[in-house]
Amino acid sequence: MKKTILLVEDEKPIQVLITYHLEKLNYNVIIKETAEAALEYLKKTDILLEIIITDVLLPGMNGINFCRLIKTDPKTHDIPVVILSSVDYDFYRQGAENSGADYFMTKPFRVKDFVNIIKKLMTE
């Protein structure tokens, strides 16, 4: 059975880009456009998620606070979280680190680097 990754991203083109590359790696991708919708999904689903990838600037709750909730919930705290940020300021990086995120990547990113991070997380 295909493994599943949750992508929280409101930008359609980035959704298409990431989904294309994750599907090439043989993952199933669930997309949510807001952190709130993702939390709702996490509450209800029985699917075991391999990785959560989230944007920072989302409508509503931001990706860093979302990650903090994931990492403090016993049900989800073991799932690796990759934060994608279109803003590269220290306090975003610091916030991502404090929230327990496993990786912080800034946009634009090289697809090659993104794919390597996903592969690395899967072997860890």
Added chain:
Amino acid sequence: MNEKSFDLIEILNKGVNEYDMIIITDQNGKVELYNKVLSQLCNSANKDEILLHEVTIHQLFSTEQKDFNSIFNSLEEKGQFDGQLNFSLSFNQKIPFDVKAYKVNGDLNQNFRYVFLFKLKDITDIEIDPLEQKAFIKVSDTSSRNKIDLITSYEELERLKEDFLSSVSHELRTPLASIIGFAETLKNDPNLPKEIYTEFLDIILTEGKRLAATINDLLDVSQLYKEKTTLQLRNVELQKLVTNAYEQFKPLATKINFGIQLIEKPIFIQADENKLQQAINNLVSNAIKFTPEGGQVSISLYEIENDYVIEVSDTGFGIPEKDREKIFDRFYRVERPGMEIRGVGLGLSITKKILDLHGYKLEFESEVNKGSTFKILIPKKL
């Protein structure tokens, strides 16, 4: 009009490093933000800090309102003021300060108009606590008048600026991420099926245009606000501008009803064709952006007694009352919970500035969840 104004963060930087007391006021002199040295002075004068809530700066100093008016005039004309003021809340003594004041731009907070930096004169025995000097207190807006928001540090003001830069960064980096990501994908996967190849190319094109639009807005706004902009006036037919806007946005308005009504007789005016076209396009673009599927957007050109009117109306989300005063401010974006609307918040400020330069009026009416109507009023005789 003199547009001389200073960057708030730069002035505050100077303030916390070189001065003792800092007060920020609105355009009428009402205190909006101060550092805790002012609280310290109030306490030493047995005055409750809460009085600072509704106080204007002239009430704190032994200076007549009319003298302060001349300080404000000087700030408006030259952007800065240099002088001396005596703090007068104290019972026993008037505390003399050297003062430097600046008019600041409203990018961070439209109520912040003037920053006063005070340096205590050596003749006093008052000691300034350096921690108080770097702590700020913001006086709340009218909607929460009963409490004072504490801004714990100067760094928090820095963060406000970063928040505003975040939206610009987001609007530049996000399309760039798509362009680079899909270009890399096309390069590495030359055998992509044709329909996927075309889809990815279309995204690169669309996101490239989005990036170009953001860059243009940023460049336009800096030019319109900072330089003496001159208009390239020539004879322009209004029907043509309105029709152009309609034709340009028609392909994008596939999920709404998009209409145009024109007055029959040709109307010629003296205007800067490119800039006026941009102003109209911005209004139409916003109307389409903020109107949900199935809604209606219409552009019309008609005349009333003294004006020609270009009207752009929509049945969109409308503008909440609290945002109405600010929608023409640079970088102001109306937040819509749960909905992402692209942009850095420059379209309406550019439009307003262009119309101001022409001497035209921009009026609007709006009702939440019913829609908005914007009208450009072009005087028949300027």
